[in-house]
Amino acid sequence: MPIGIIESLDHEARGITRQEGKAIFVDGALPGETVEYASFRRKPNYELAHLVNVLKPSNARVEPRCPHFGICGGCAMQHMDPSDQVAAKQRVLEDGLWHIGRVRPERILPPIFGEPWGYRHRARLAVRKVERKGGMLIGFHEKRSSYIADMETCAILPPHVSAMLMPLRDLIGALSIAERMPQLELAVGEHCTTLVLRILQPLTGADENMLRVFADRYQVVFYLQPKGPDSVYRFYPEEGPRLSYTLPEFALELEFKPTDFTQVNHAVNRILVRRALALLDPQPDERIADMFCGLGNFTLPIARSGASVVGVEGSPALVKRGRESAIANELGERVEFGVANLFECTEASLAKLGRFDKMLIDPPREGAVELVKALGTDAPRRIVYVSCNPSTLARDAAILVSVKGYRFVAAGVVNMFPHTAHVESIAVFERD
Numbered sequence: 320m321p322i323g324i325i326e327s328l329d330h331e332a333r334g335i336t337r338q339e340g341k342a343i344f345v346d347g348a349l350p351g352e353t354v355e356y357a358s359f360r361r362k363p364n365y366e367l368a369h370l371v372n373v374l375k376p377s378n379a380r381v382e383p384r385c386p387h388f389g390i391c392g393g394c395a396m397q398h399m400d401p402s403d404q405v406a407a408k409q410r411v412l413e414d415g416l417w418h419i420g421r422v423r424p425e426r427i428l429p430p431i432f433g434e435p436w437g438y439r440h441r442a443r444l445a446v447r448k449v450e451r452k453g454g455m456l457i458g459f460h461e462k463r464s465s466y467i468a469d470m471e472t473c474a475i476l477p478p479h480v481s482a483m484l485m486p487l488r489d490l491i492g493a494l495s496i497a498e499r500m501p502q503l504e505l506a507v508g509e510h511c512t513t514l515v516l517r518i519l520q521p522l523t524g525a526d527e528n529m530l531r532v533f534a535d536r537y538q539v540v541f542y543l544q545p546k547g548p549d550s551v552y553r554f555y556p557e558e559g560p561r562l563s564y565t566l567p568e569f570a571l572e573l574e575f576k577p578t579d580f581t582q583v584n585h586a587v588n589r590i591l592v593r594r595a596l597a598l599l600d601p602q603p604d605e606r607i608a609d610m611f612c613g614l615g616n617f618t619l620p621i622a623r624s625g626a627s628v629v630g631v632e633g634s635p636a637l638v639k640r641g642r643e644s645a646i647a648n649e650l651g652e653r654v655e656f657g658v659a660n661l662f663e664c665t666e667a668s669l670a671k672l673g674r675f676d677k678m679l680i681d682p683p684r685e686g687a688v689e690l691v692k693a694l695g696t697d698a699p700r701r702i703v704y705v706s707c708n709p710s711t712l713a714r715d716a717a718i719l720v721s722v723k724g725y726r727f728v729a730a731g732v733v734n735m736f737p738h739t740a741h742v743e744s745i746a747v748f749e750r751d
Contacts, residue, residue: 320355320371328407330415330709332395332740334370345370346462347389349377349399350407379403384436384474391468393459394475394738401435401737408742409732412709416730420713422720428731428745431594433586435737439475440507440564441583446491446517448498455492457484457503475738477507483537487514490533494526506577510560513577515542515551531555548578566592569620573644579637580613584735591705591733591745592620595679598729598747599703601626605676608699610661610690615641615654617679617705622653629672630656661690669693677701686711691718698723702748707735709742716746725750 323336325348334348336356342365345356353375356368373380383389383397396404409430416422445467447456458470472481491497499519506513522530522543530541534555544551563574564585569592575581582588595617601607603625609618612630614637621628622645632638638656645654659668662685669690678699680687684707702725706712719725725748733743 320357322353322355322374325350325352325354325377327410327414330411330740330742332399332407333367341365343368347398348373349379351375351377352380385472387458387468387470387473390461391459391470392462392464393468393473395740397474397738401432401734404435404737405430405432405732405734408734411742412712412730412732412744415709416713416716418713419710420715420717420720422713422716422727424727424730424746426729428594428729430732430734431587431590431745432734432737433584433590436474437477437481438584438586438737440477440505440585441581442476442505443502444505445502446500448492455488455497457487457491476505477512479537480505480507480512483539486533486537490529493529495523496520496526504577506562506575506581508560508562508575509565509572511540511562512538513540513542513562515544515577517544519545521545527555542577544578551576551578564588566620568593569596569623571619571623571644571648573614573616573619573640574647575614575640576636579640580634582616582735587733587735588616591735592617594745595703595705596620596624598745599677599679599701601628601677606674608672608675608678610678610680610687611682612641612656613637613681615644615656617681618654618656619645619648619650621679622650623648626653628654629675630654631659631661631672632656633658633660633662661687664689664693666693666695670695675699677703679703679705681705682711684708684711686715688715688718691715691723694719694723698750700750704746704748705733705743706746707741707743709744712744712746716748719748723750 325334333344336343345368347370348354355372358366358368360367379400381400388397447467456467458468461468502517504515541554543554563572565572601621601624605626607626607628609630612618612632618630635658638658641656645651728747730746735743
């Protein structure tokens, strides 16, 4: 059995060791450990391997809380102390910035992190009837598999949701369309918890009654999705609390639909918004752009500061939600929202929006390469970039520094998804 010393973690939280110059990626191994491993995939330049035995453990190794860890694909780092997870993600960020973009920030920001358990307020769970495992399964997929993990609890979901997993199995297993319901989506807000059921054929009257009884007992709101995302509708109770989250520091409450994109970790999102606004430092006489603004997570706090803000987003539904929240929070006069595909941004299309003193960018994993390329001579003097992918941040940072003349002032990690390999971050760029 080969033995290796783990040097570091990769972007999927696998331990890296090397044998004769070849990188070996070992699931479940931690930096500093001496391990035995078994390769299951061999390529000319690398191998993928399972951890067989830890001969010398890391001080960061802990006992995973979840009994499904190692099988369920929802988490990759429960065997690592949460504070060490943050440090490891900071290294992944810095390594990516240098090796991909050849850039380094002038200073490293303190990491943003929060409670590592029960934080996940949004999730998409697969549903499947598997008789040999006792009937219905509801959960995340197993690692590198289309199979569904046999989850009875989930430590990263809110406790009241985790406690519903087994009753949900019984409920869905009893429905006439149990084998025609491939997934459910969870969204937890300030005032209610919603479950969106993807149904491939209509419910019977008996099915509907069972959903109503369950909703009343567990205080949830059921939505049904018979076709695409636009077909989602509230089923029961028809009236009552709506989904929303708050940003108390800015006296804001933002409503959202259960299938809208919002941050999964409400507590860390509050810290992130506070940090982003401190770095952006909006002033009442400034005009600021919020690119990839979603439903206004940063837009409305910027407006609350007194600045004039333009939010740009590709989803008309999210823009509509942002406008409604601006009005509800009495910020309509300071906020302007627009719909645009920023992945096709050009210097001419950007110029039509007018001049901005500062800009906040919060793109999806693909990054904002066309947007940063489109920045002209009157580009904002400061950019705060919130990223969910170190690789695309590094690529875009290289353009901002090498082509657009910005200084890379600061960067730091945001642990939005504890126990997973997801690395989110925030970066600041300035030009004279």
